Amino acid sequence: MIEARNLTKRYGGRTAVDGLSFTVRPGSVTGFLGPNGAGKSTTMRLALGLDTPTAGTVTVAGRRYGQLPAPLRDVGALLDARAVHGGRTVRRHLLGLARSHRIPDRRVDEVLGAAGLTAVADRRAKGLSLGMAQRLGIAAALLGDPGVLILDEPVNGLDTEGIRWIRTLLKSLAAQGRTVFLSSHLMSELELTADRIIVIGRGRLLADTDMRDFIETRSPDATLLRTPEPAPMRALLESHGAVVRPDPEGGWRVTGPTATAIGELAREHGLALHELTPCRSSLEDVYTELTGEAVEYRGTGNTDDKETQR
Known part of the structure; x- marks a missing residue:
């Protein structure tokens, strides 16, 4: 279990984490989301004792990380896949960690076998691709057979097979009763993997709930x-208070009236329909709506603007 209580971290005049409280429980995969600069990495560093809170507490496996007698046996962590001595081989890196505990x-x-690294076990870490480096970081996190896993962007750099592997692995670890806490910017993948979700913005809690x-x-x-008659259909729907916008895969996404009501309107006005399918928003849609006001770093989308070229 991971427990944060009124967790706060300030760097000079900037507050990175602001009174954050949450609990990550065993038996499920918990996704950790927030815009860039929201405080996700800082929160994970605080949990792992790499930074000291300005106020509040965070415990892992019932203790502050620094109080754990053999941390690798309680907590497996991956924050930076490249934080490995480049001159060591994959096997030597893991052996060093193992013997320290x-x-x-x-x-x-x-x-090595579980992470698909057996074939590169004698290769130096500096020669690994990003995907292989991620696998090495995950292997290191699993080394002590810990009850808690804290992973920052674990699918970064993985190919399709690797993403499917890590998804299956994390779900199986949670099913064993372990605590799995991970951040990711791949919304579609997190939607498939996580059972619960914690969302923060500007260091504050925005949501803590079931996915x-x-x-x-x-x-x-x-x-x-x-519909083969998009213009009159859209005008009709909007005259009845519907919000009509293009769907990325073609057609229109209509909010307001139900599918049944839309079908009745089309019939009454003699308009043809080719598809009428109820649908729900994706994690990305809902997350974007929730965090819109909390985005700190936002592009203008206009590279020709003279002010951006100065």
Whole structure:
């Protein structure tokens, strides 16, 4: 379990984490989301004792990280896949970690196999691709067979097979009763992986809830509509208070009236329909709506603007 209580971290005049309280419980995968600069990495560093809170507390496995007698056996962490001595081989890196915690050498071979690294075990870390470096970081996190995992962007650099592997792995670890806490910017993947979600913005808690509830309670009723008569259909719907916008995959996404009501309107006015499908918002849609006011770094979308060229 990970517990944060009124956790606060200030750097000079900037507050990175602001009175944050949450609990990450065992038995589920908890996703950690927030815009760039929201305080996600800082929160994870505080949990792992790499930074000291200005106020409040955060405990992992019931203690502050610095109080754990053998941290690798309680907490597995991946914050930076490249934070490895480049001259060491993959196997030597893991062996060094294992021996520092009296973990048997055979466990190194086990995590090498689990992470798909056996074939590159004697390769130096500096020669690894980003995806292989991520796998090494995950192998190191698993080394002590910990009850808690804290992973910052674990799918970064992984190919399709690697992403499917880490998704299956994390779900299986949670099913064993472990605590799994991960951040990711890949919304579609996190939607498939996480059971719960914690969202922060500007260092403050915005949401802490079940993934399905997070999406469903914030999703307006929407219907995917395709018609050979788009102009009159859109005008008709908007005259009845509907919000009509293009769907990325073609057709219109209509919010307001139900699919049944749309079908009745089309029939009454003699308009043809090719598709009328109720749909819900994605995690990305709901997250973007929730965090819109908390985005600190926002592009203008206009590279020709003279002010941006100065």
